[in-house]
Amino acid sequence: xxxxxxxxxxxxxxxxxxxxxxxxxxxxxxxxxxxxxxxxxxxxxxxxxxxxxxxxxxxxxxxxxxxxxxxxxxxxxxxxxxxxxxxxxxxxxxxxxxxxxxxxxxxxxxxxxxxxxxxxxxxxxxxxxxxxxxxxxxxxxxxxxxxxxxxxxxxxxxxxxxxxxxxxxxxxxxxxxxxxxxxxxxxxxxxxxxxxxxxxxxxxxxxxxxxxxxxxxxxxxxxxxxxxxxxxxxxxxxxxxxxxxxxxxxxxxxxxxxxxxxxxxxxxxxxxxxxxxxxxxxxxxxxxxxxxxxxxxxxxxxxxxxxxxxxxxxxxxxxxxxxxxxxxxxxxxxxxxxxxxxxxxxxxxxxxxxxxxxxxxxxxxxxxxxxxxxxxx
Numbered sequence: 001x002x003x004x005x006x007x008x009x010x011x012x013x014x015x016x017x018x019x020x021x022x023x024x025x026x027x028x029x030x031x032x033x034x035x036x037x038x039x040x041x042x043x044x045x046x047x048x049x050x051x052x053x054x055x056x057x058x059x060x061x062x063x064x065x066x067x068x069x070x071x072x073x074x075x076x077x078x079x080x081x082x083x084x085x086x087x088x089x090x091x092x093x094x095x096x097x098x099x100x101x102x103x104x105x106x107x108x109x110x111x112x113x114x115x116x117x118x119x120x121x122x123x124x125x126x127x128x129x130x131x132x133x134x135x136x137x138x139x140x141x142x143x144x145x146x147x148x149x150x151x152x153x154x155x156x157x158x159x160x161x162x163x164x165x166x167x168x169x170x171x172x173x174x175x176x177x178x179x180x181x182x183x184x185x186x187x188x189x190x191x192x193x194x195x196x197x198x199x200x201x202x203x204x205x206x207x208x209x210x211x212x213x214x215x216x217x218x219x220x221x222x223x224x225x226x227x228x229x230x231x232x233x234x235x236x237x238x239x240x241x242x243x244x245x246x247x248x249x250x251x252x253x254x255x256x257x258x259x260x261x262x263x264x265x266x267x268x269x270x271x272x273x274x275x276x277x278x279x280x281x282x283x284x285x286x287x288x289x290x291x292x293x294x295x296x297x298x299x300x301x302x303x304x305x306x307x308x309x310x311x312x313x314x315x316x317x318x319x320x321x322x323x324x325x326x327x328x329x330x331x332x333x334x335x336x337x338x339x340x341x342x343x344x345x346x347x348x349x350x351x352x353x354x355x356x357x358x359x360x361x362x363x364x365x366x367x368x369x370x371x372x373x374x375x376x377x
Contacts, residue, residue, distance in 0.1 A: 096152075178193065
């Protein structure tokens with residue numbers, strides 16, 4: 001039932017006056033610090049409803065939530081999060097973790113893919129009354145044993161990911177950002193990797209280019225779907241496939257070395273789809289070393305529209321994955337999963353291609369290229 005602003009205001013006055021009368025002692029003074037029971041009585045709801053209104057873990061009608069929050073402000077009530085944790089046995093925090101190495105998840109600027117997700121997830125978690133623990137990219141000797149959390153958001157897990165095994169073995173609820181290969185039992189927020197792959201490939205193939213592909217060796221869903229989309233496009237066009245995989249741990253340097261070898265061996269390549277942005281900046285280094293100009297001799301596009309893509313020379317065509325919305329949806333899905341087992345994620349906006357100079361179609365055709373792949377003067 002909708003309540004008008006005027007009726008809501010009058011109701012708040014009545015409930016507040018009821019609270020003040022209940023809290024006034026014989027001497028006319030106000031007794032002690034208000035409790036959750038006091039607030040529930042003043043609002044005319046149950047203690048459980050008040051608890052859910054502040055925690056955000058269960059649905060509370062928006063008008064009821066606003067009434068509770070307004071009354072709490074009036075009477076000076078502050079939720080006791082420590083008491084809530086003791087009562088529920090929960091840690092009051094969730095973890096954000098990924099098995100992606102630092103070389104591709106963050107990089108020198110520390111403003112990469114994982115960090116953007118972390119920032120948005122932290123804001124959403126805080127607004128829901130829960131803290132978020134960011135676990136840095138793990139080394140071979142790092143352990144998660146000291147981590148005590150109610151649930152975990154795992155970013156782009158790989159097949160047989162040890163991070164998933166760690167949390168699953170301990171009965172910790174998991175939500176993935178991106179589908180976990182081989183783990184259809186785990187709820188996830190879809191990164192729409194197939195749609196992203198088609199956006200990038202449609203763009204690069206549209207320039208009548210001989211398109212190659214560079215992905216990671218690790219078997220993450222985004223690589224799997226990108227390779228499948230590339231294979232479908234190659235079959236459709238009848239072109240010859242040119243695809244390599246690089247170990248993520250090698251980062252930008254490994255990509256530069258591998259791309260240089262590839263471009264020397266396959267000089268007819270006129271475009272590269274490189275989903276990992278760290279690999280894409282390595283490709284730029286390789287192109288410079290070979291005298292291949294981007295985009296005149298080599299068109300280039302990557303997946304993540306982060307700082308590497310924006311600050312590269314030339315700036316890289318990329319895809320807006322709407323990671324702020326993805327991260328928020330992952331937090332809400334995990335909290336819902338903790339509360340009542342719901343596993344249906346909310347709908348997200350489709351990925352959006354951001355075209356930049358790295359893939360602007362060359363004015364010269366492929367026939368105007370010399371055997372080493374450079375444009376003829």
